[in-house]
Amino acid sequence: MATAPLASFEPVLPHGCTFTPQDWAILSRQWYPVALAREVGEAPIKARLLDQPLVLYRAQDALVIAPDRCPHRGVPLSMGRGNGRGVECPYHGLTFGAGGRCVHVPAQPQRSIPAQFHLHTYPAVERYGLIWTCLDPAATAPDTDAIIAMPHWDEAGFQQIVCPWIDIRGSAGRQMEGFLDVAHFAFIHSESFADPDNAQVPDYRPRRTAQGFEAEYWSNVANYPKGVDKAPPGFRWLRHFRCHVPFTATLEVHFPGDDRLVILNAASPVSATETRLFVPIARNFDTDQPVQGVYDFNRQVFEEDRAMVEAQWPAQLPLDPSAEAHLTADMSSMFYRRALRDLGLCGG
Ligand code: FES
Numbered sequence: 078m079a080t081a082p083l084a085s086f087e088p089v090l091p092h093g094c095t096f097t098p099q100d101w102a103i104l105s106r107q108w109y110p111v112a113l114a115r116e117v118g119e120a121p122i123k124a125r126l127l128d129q130p131l132v133l134y135r136a137q138d139a140l141v142i143a144p145d146r147c148p149h150r151g152v153p154l155s156m157g158r159g160n161g162r163g164v165e166c167p168y169h170g171l172t173f174g175a176g177g178r179c180v181h182v183p184a185q186p187q188r189s190i191p192a193q194f195h196l197h198t199y200p201a202v203e204r205y206g207l208i209w210t211c212l213d214p215a216a217t218a219p220d221t222d223a224i225i226a227m228p229h230w231d232e233a234g235f236q237q238i239v240c241p242w243i244d245i246r247g248s249a250g251r252q253m254e255g256f257l258d259v260a261h262f263a264f265i266h267s268e269s270f271a272d273p274d275n276a277q278v279p280d281y282r283p284r285r286t287a288q289g290f291e292a293e294y295w296s297n298v299a300n301y302p303k304g305v306d307k308a309p310p311g312f313r314w315l316r317h318f319r320c321h322v323p324f325t326a327t328l329e330v331h332f333p334g335d336d337r338l339v340i341l342n343a344a345s346p347v348s349a350t351e352t353r354l355f356v357p358i359a360r361n362f363d364t365d366q367p368v369q370g371v372y373d374f375n376r377q378v379f380e381e382d383r384a385m386v387e388a389q390w391p392a393q394l395p396l397d398p399s400a401e402a403h404l405t406a407d408m409s410s411m412f413y414r415r416a417l418r419d420l421g422l423c424g425g
């Protein structure tokens with residue numbers, strides 16, 4: 078569901094912006110998840126996107142996303158509470174309802190409410206169990222290709238699992254590149270699913286797409302949790318990556334038979350060096366099993382990655398091809414960096 082801004086306003090860099098003005102201008106036109114849909118109710122919650130503090134709430138069943146700042150005296154509205162009519166600011170009790178409209182001013186309840194008291198809202202849509210938004214003041218609803226398409230999500234027989242988010246003290250670009258990287262399994266994921274003695278990366282060839290690139294990676298690295306081996310001898314695993322720049326990608330894992338697992342990696346750039354990672358998952362097997370097992374395994378794998386992403390220097394992904402050395406196994410990384418450059422980004 079989309080909500081239109083009540084008034085247009087000039088894009089200004091957030092206070093303390095950690096991006097270059099050019100990168101911020103490009104990134105602010107993209108759509109990102111900022112919360113789980115199940116987290117957002119009548120009580121306000123806070124988020125941060127591209128250094129912009131946000132408040133999220135629901136009023137009359139409509140989603141509202143706005144700068145986290147009361148238009149009266151600048152108190153964060155996320156400090157407020159839901160009072161049945163909307164979000165009540167804790168300082169003087171102004172209440173903001175659907176569409177960000179100020180609906181009550183306790184100090185002067187009989188007077189009409191001037192437009193300056195209404196919130197400038199951002200558009201909000203719910204997809205894959207997440208709340209997505211865009212900071213571009215011209216945006217209202219996402220274009221067809223603005224948000225990544227997740228294979229199988231809506232198909233009959235597939236279970237939808239929206240894992241809790243993970244905060245990472247690293248950049249969205251570094252995290253994304255790690256998700257697309259097939260050369261680290263034997264080292265980083267040997268506790269969760271990979272074989273430490275199987276490090277060689279078979280050749281693969283990514284293809285450019287309108288949204289970024291895709292890659293089909295065949296190998297014998299299993300995707301079962303450690304200790305589980307249900308694949309026939311010699312089974313070759315297909316991992317199909319589809320990248321949607323700047324910071325989302327899906328991985329469709331082809332298990333034995335027609336079993337499929339799709340992971341959406343949505344790296345939401347909190348700042349240039351901080352990321353909130355959202356991971357919705359769809360699968361057509363074990364659909365009667367409690368989702369907690371998926372939450373736990375997903376957390377284990379992404380925690381293994383997080384240790385690397387938080388340690389990498391520089392924190393921002395270098396887009397200059399000569400800044401780091403590359404392996405043939407890094408084909409996806411090369412395609413990813415090129416796609417980011419083609420967006421016009423400068424990176425770290
Ligand atoms: S600061 Fe919010 S009501 Fe005064």
Ligand SMILES: [Fe+2]
Binds near residue numbers: 261265378382
């Ligand atoms: Fe990884």
